[in-house]
Structures are given as C-alpha cells and as structure tokens.
Amino acid sequence: MFVVLPLLLLLLLGSSPSALAAADEHEEFTVLDLSSLKPHAACSGHRVTPPNNGSWVPLYHPLGPCSPSYRGAAAAAPSLADLLRQDRLRAHHIHSKVFGDFRASKGSYKEPVAVEETQVHHQAAITIEMGTQSTSSQMHGSHSELRIGPAATGDGTSGPPPVSQTVVLDTASDVPWVDCVPCALAECPYYDPARSSSYAAFPCNSSACKQLGPYANGCANNQCQYRVAYSDGSSSSGTYSSDLLTISSGDTVRNFRFGCNQASSSGGGATNGFMALGRGAQSLTAQTSSIYGNAFSYCFPPRESEKGFFRIGVPGGARYRFAMTPMLRDRRAPALYRALLVAITVNGQPLNVAPEVFAAGAVLDSRTVITRLPLTVYGALRAAFRDKMAAYRRAPPQPEVALDTCYDFTGVRYVRLPRVALVFDRNAVVELDRSGILFGDCLAFTANDDDSMPAILGNTQQQTIEVLHDVGGGNIGFRRQAC
CATH class of the missing domain: 2.40.70.10 (Acid Proteases)
Known part of the structure; x- marks a missing residue:
C-alpha cells in the first residue's frame, strides 16, 4: 500500500x-x-536573495541550466552508478591524503569509470574571465564573474574581449589552473596567455616555482612546469604562470599564480579548469589572505536549476549568524x-x-x-x-x-x-x-x-x-x- x-x-x-x-x-x-x-529545463536563479556585501559570485552546477555552457536536455546526465563510482574514487582521494595511498586503498575503489562528464556532475562551479578587459563595463559591472587578465590601459582602451571560463571549486586541492590554448576546436574557449600583456610564466629558479613542492614537474625552456593528479587518473599539467585576477566588483589580485593547463581537458567541454581552495600556499584563499583574511564561504543550491553563491572573506556578523x-x-x-x-x-x-x-x-x-x-x-x-x-x-x-x-x-x-x-x-x-x-x-x-x-x-x-x-x-x- x-x-x-x-x-x-x-x-x-x-x-x-x-x-x-x-x-x-x-x-x-x-x-x-x-x-x-x-530537474528543470530553465534556470530559476536564486531562491534566497544573495549577499550584497563583500566579494561574491553566483555558483552553479556546470552541467545544469544555470551554467553558461548548458547544452540542454541532449546532454544526458551520467548514470547513478557512474556518478557514485566516481564519488567513491573521490573519497579514496581524500582518505589517501590522510592515511597515504596504501592505507586508503584497502577499499574497492579502483573500478573503471568514464570520467569526462562524471568528474564535474553534481559539482559547484563559478565563471571566470581570462583576457583583456575595459575599465568601465567589465571591471565594475556584473558580480557574476571572476576575471584573470590585464587591466585596461590608462586611456580606457582594451584589447580582445575576455573569454569566459567555468571552473569547479575544489576545497581539497592547492593549485588553481585553467585550460590554455592551443585547442582543437574552431572557436577555442580556452585562455590565451599571448593576448594578455600582464601574463608571465615563472622561471625555473623563481621562489614561486620552488614553493610548488609535490606539484613541481620540472622545467621546459626555463619555464616552471606543474602537475596536479586526481583520483580518477586524470591530471592537469603545463606552465606555472601569473596574471591579474579581478574578483566580482573590481577587486584585483596582482600576480595571481595559477597553472596554464596544456595537457588535458577538465570536463568534456563543460568546464575549463579548477579553482583550488585548499590550505596550501598556491590556493586562491592563501593568495588573497592579505586582502580577505584567508577565508571563504559557499552555498550549494538544492537542485541544478537554481543558483548558490561563493564569497571570499569573512561575512560581517559571522559570530552571531553562524x-x-x-x-x-x-x-x-x-x-x-x-x-x-x-x-x-x-x-x-x-x-x-x-x-x-x-x-x-x-x-x-x-x-x-x-x-x-x-x-x-x-x-x-x-x-x-x-x-x-x-x-x-x-x-x-x-x-x-x-x-x-x-x-x-x-x-x-x-x-x-x-x-x-x-x-x-x-x-x-x-x-x-x-x-x-x-x-x-x-x-x-x-x-x-x-x-x-x-x-x-x-x-x-x-x-x-x-x-x-x-x-x-x-x-x-x-x-x-x-x-
């Protein structure tokens, strides 16, 4: 009954x-x-009025209708079995950080799984922009983006428009990275460092390169190389670099350190990189600690057709409201x-x-x-x-x-x-x-x-x-x- x-x-x-x-x-x-x-076919926005103080950006599911790269109903979600096998690999990744690979591998985690879509399904993402920006409409406009790229020249002119990027928030990793050109697509959605006058690759003998620790991956043409490996066997590697990062309403972080990924794709076209939020020196929060006090918060929406938010810094009155x-x-x-x-x-x-x-x-x-x-x-x-x-x-x-x-x-x-x-x-x-x-x-x-x-x-x-x-x-x- x-x-x-x-x-x-x-x-x-x-x-x-x-x-x-x-x-x-x-x-x-x-x-x-x-x-x-x-699931709903259209994005219904925020269920609750998002905070309007501090540096915050909307948060969304990269495969849902609130994502700029949403492909509609034709983009079928992975099966529950594939999704949760991938989740089991993620749990193994977390436990291996605590106990080491041998201790954590006691469980049956090493099962084959298709990772192109499952690794970003049911994840949280934000939009960033990479490239040249103008000072007026793009530096102080919508709160919906984080941007990396050069500021405009003193006369207000700008170069090529920035390219929007969707990056997944990852609290268990330290090195932020984005996909960089070249790519095989006719209209490449990747960040092009050649178009950014403030872009710089770190030399191999730089202090930033030496601080990479386990993420260091040698040297190529006197440029520092990095590599980040994930539990599903995927990885990101390329040149360790810096550029100007603009957060929400015009706050900037100069010489923001990130990986320029030149070896793999992150999510089957749905995402273009990962924004690392871990406690290591390379993470977004560590790099912005002098500005925002080494803190961040997020709120995940209850379904894919709604938006949450991501915020850097400690909200006012946190002691009383949290x-x-x-x-x-x-x-x-x-x-x-x-x-x-x-x-x-x-x-x-x-x-x-x-x-x-x-x-x-x-x-x-x-x-x-x-x-x-x-x-x-x-x-x-x-x-x-x-x-x-x-x-x-x-x-x-x-x-x-x-x-x-x-x-x-x-x-x-x-x-x-x-x-x-x-x-x-x-x-x-x-x-x-x-x-x-x-x-x-x-x-x-x-x-x-x-x-x-x-x-x-x-x-x-x-x-x-x-x-x-x-x-x-x-x-x-x-x-x-x-x-």
Whole structure:
C-alpha cells in the first residue's frame, strides 16, 4: 500500500516550498515535496536573495541550466552508478591524503569509470574571465564573474574581449589552473596567455616555482612546469604562470599564480579548469589572505536549476549568524578542511554510539557528493532512519553504488522525513536541509571501511547551508537556509 500524508497536512502545505518550511519548523519530521528535487529545463536563479556585501559570485552546477555552457536536455546526465563510482574514487582521494595511498586503498575503489562528464556532475562551479578587459563595463559591472587578465590601459582602451571560463571549486586541492590554448576546436574557449600583456610564466629558479613542492614537474625552456593528479587518473599539467585576477566588483589580485593547463581537458567541454581552495600556499584563499583574511564561504543550491553563491572573506556578523566550530589541523593532510563531529541526531535523539567512534573527525569537501561516515556511526544512522521511515515501501538496495537504504515512492509526492542534524565540537548543531537527506530515493549517506577513517561531509548534505572556512580565525561556520 502506498503511503500518503493525511489530507489535512496536504491542504495546509499545498505545493509551496515556503509553506512546507513554515508548517514543519517545529515538528519532529520535515516534509519533502519530491517534485521540488526534479530537474528543470530553465534556470530559476536564486531562491534566497544573495549577499550584497563583500566579494561574491553566483555558483552553479556546470552541467545544469544555470551554467553558461548548458547544452540542454541532449546532454544526458551520467548514470547513478557512474556518478557514485566516481564519488567513491573521490573519497579514496581524500582518505589517501590522510592515511597515504596504501592505507586508503584497502577499499574497492579502483573500478573503471568514464570520467569526462562524471568528474564535474553534481559539482559547484563559478565563471571566470581570462583576457583583456575595459575599465568601465567589465571591471565594475556584473558580480557574476571572476576575471584573470590585464587591466585596461590608462586611456580606457582594451584589447580582445575576455573569454569566459567555468571552473569547479575544489576545497581539497592547492593549485588553481585553467585550460590554455592551443585547442582543437574552431572557436577555442580556452585562455590565451599571448593576448594578455600582464601574463608571465615563472622561471625555473623563481621562489614561486620552488614553493610548488609535490606539484613541481620540472622545467621546459626555463619555464616552471606543474602537475596536479586526481583520483580518477586524470591530471592537469603545463606552465606555472601569473596574471591579474579581478574578483566580482573590481577587486584585483596582482600576480595571481595559477597553472596554464596544456595537457588535458577538465570536463568534456563543460568546464575549463579548477579553482583550488585548499590550505596550501598556491590556493586562491592563501593568495588573497592579505586582502580577505584567508577565508571563504559557499552555498550549494538544492537542485541544478537554481543558483548558490561563493564569497571570499569573512561575512560581517559571522559570530552571531553562524554555528561555529574549531577548524582542526592535521600535519598529514594540511590542505584539507577538518572539524570534530561529535554526534548525529535523528528527530532530536543522538545516535547510540560511543563518543570515541567520532575521534577521526570529519573532512568538509566541495566535490564529494555523498557523505561518508565511520562504519559504526553509519550503521546506527541507518537503523534510526529506517525506523522512522517504516511506513514507506522499501526498494532494493543499490550495492554497486553503496546505497543500501532505498525507497519506492511511486505515487507519493510528499514524504515525511526524519530530521537529521550533525553536531560539531562546541555544540555547533547543523540541521540538514530536507534536500540533503535523500539522493536518488535513497538515504544520502554511506559507510567508510571502518571506524578509523574520518567522515567526509559531501556537498549533498551541505546544500542550502552557507559553509564558512575561516582559516585565519581557525573556525568553520554553518548558516542554514542561505540559498
């Protein structure tokens, strides 16, 4: 028998998301309109008015209708199996940074997967512009872009127009990079350093080249070479360079260091590079620390047809508007952002697990899709969730993608979901949005191989929450219903 909500609840809630939110604000359960998670063909913009102070840019899914490179319905999404196999590789990449490749490779991560589209699907991206700009309309116009390229000349003249680039936000890497010419396409969308008068390649004996550390890749024609490798076997390599970076409303970073990728393509035409946000010296946040205090935040939208935002700097009043928890430091994985997860609650009740099971902490990652939990913690969460969802018909598990708590919602539009909250050190309680509890009609969590590995907080669970990475202040903050 299919399960439907009581008639009274349907009459009260209708199909309005705002009505849903208001009606269940103080209830044990939260009501999810399944139709609200369905993809739309057109971009509906921001659900919540984005912040207008500080340096911020709109954020979007690179394969969704809000992306400048959207190819319409013809660009079919990868299968759930391919997407989550790719996500498993990402989790392996994170754990290998903490434990080393040998320790992290205990799990079955090395499965073949097509990476051209899956590596950027369900990711967060922003638009940058590379190339010459004018001072008026392009330097102080729309807040929708980050730009790299020379400033205009003193008389206001400009060279060739800049080329828009879509770059994926990556909190677990250090070296920003963009695709550079040459490319095989007739109308090349790549950044052309030859058109930028402020472009410079770093010499091999420069301090910037010496600071590359594990990302150094030798020397070519006395130009410093870099290489960044990813868990799926892809990589970016080329010349380590600098140019002028313009952020949102005219703020500039001179001599911004980035990789000019000349060896591979990043996302099958949907993206043109990665904006590294890690804690290494080469990342965007480290390079802008003197201007913005070594901090950034983002808010992922709940579906691909909506926009979120990315912001550099600490928002005003963060101490009062954000649930704050200390940022952990780990010498084994200095680039990662970690916090101490101390409990998980379901309908306000903590899971019955020993506190020491959470000792490995949690990594916050922008590109992992599904949250990974210590084995014991996941087992307890699964049991509590299944108990609260007992009225709904179960669907077969999907073991090939590690989703084992799935439901058949055929004929059901409104689902009563138990409230799930993550509790971090210093009582920073973060209740997940209803859109972050299910993924493909399954519980949007899975388990690590054991209890020793840290949890990984994926971007599905971060949806609608502004997540602040205040490196300078040593804190991570969470603000609910931000986008």
